[in-house]
Amino acid sequence: MSSALQKTQPGSNDPILTFGASTVFIGRNGGKFPYGNSVLVQGSEEAVIIDPSKSLKSHVDQLPKIDRILLSHCHQDHVAGVHQFPEASCHAHEKEVYAIQSMDGICELHGVPADERAEFESDVVKHFSFTPRLDTVGYKDGDIFDLGGGVTIEVIYTPGHTHGHSCLLVRGEHRKDDLLFLADIELSGFGPYYGGVNSSLEQFDQSLDLVRSIDVPWFCTFHHLGVLDKEAFLKRSAQYQGMIGYREKKLLDYMATPRTIDQAVQHRIIYRKSDVGASNDRSEHWMLTQHVARMLKSEQLKEVEPGFYQAC
Ligand SMILES: [Zn+2]
Structure with missing residues (x-):
């Protein structure tokens, strides 16, 4: 990661990585669930936070005034820091806006059965500070947020993990710093997760083909790996997508x-x-x-x- 500027905050071992306009706050325990990696993007006119995680709390004092929150999707760990920015406008894919607008919405997205609902509600409030944002605005594939000074964030709709899951492509002044936020296309050894009520194997497979075709120097996952260069991304994403075929082979044998x-x-x-x-x-x-x-x-x-x- 030679072109990234890396530092840590006093009193914290969690790295902070800077790529031009993007600053990646690596989450606690290396961004392992329930924590995650959040990205701050600063243009000349606006500052945006992408997927404010539970561990972003320890960095809030360092952040500039946040104008917008962009959510890749609305699973509980990705929205855990939303309450810290009540003044910022909140955005999610138009198919998933409902999930951040109410407790019913987040329960529906997570497919919580009636008999587990009380426990889930208490968990998202206690551990993920879930705070509904009725005023959340829907975005769609191809929308571009212009932050000023040549800094933009483009929505790349990548359903499969959830039905509104989107990657966010940050472009700035220098191409060498461009970064694709992959959210929960997390490239873990487990492989793609399409086990939720709003998940789709077909769409996940297509979304993987799509992100593998995007030519940027940096890729950032919400969990585990954090930031990868293009070579590492292509290698990891091939293994990750290969898990789909591996699962089918196991099923055929069984x-x-x-x-x-x-x-x-x-x-x-x-x-x-x-x-x-x-x-x-x-x-x-x-x-x-x-x-x-x-x-x-x-x-x-x-x-x-x-x-x-x-x-x-
Ligand atoms: Zn997720």
Whole structure:
């Protein structure tokens, strides 16, 4: 990361990286959930914060006056710092604005069942300071925020993780500092997460093709990795996208004899066997349901009797 200016705040070990107009605040524990990496973008007219995380709290005193908050999507960890900027306008993809406007909205986005609702509500308030913003404005693919002085942020709509998930492309005075904020295209070893009620495997796969075609020198994830140069991004994103095929291969092996999706969920194809619990079961179920549909279409699987699938 030779062209990045790196420093840390006194009393904190969390790095702060600067790329021209962008400043990346690496989250606590390296941006591991529930924390995350937030980006401050400063033009001559405006300052914008992208995905204010829970750990941004320790940097608030260092920030300039924030004019806008841009949310890549509205999962609880990405909106945890919204309450710190009540004066700033708040923006999210038009398909996901509802999720930051009310408690009902964030519960709907997270697919919280009725019997888990009280616990979820208490958790998002206590641990993520969830504060609804009824005045949130919707953005759409291709919208450009002009911050002045040649600094812009362009919306690159990348659904799949959620139905409103968007990457944000920061361009400034010098091309060498341009940065694509990947949000929860997080490039982890686990692979893409499309296990939420508003997630889509098909769209995630297409979004990965799209971001891999964008030619910028820097890429930033919300969790784990932080900032990568283009070479590292292309390598990691190929491995990450490859997890989709790896999961399908595992499923095909498991379905060498006829099995139901419920049996595959209990067996675990995507999560580890030790990842127990109703929420992991639900995610595994939805992810496998999408894989089965895709593999029926490509004739890798066939339905041998109602609800039982077998490799062709
Ligand atoms: Zn997310």
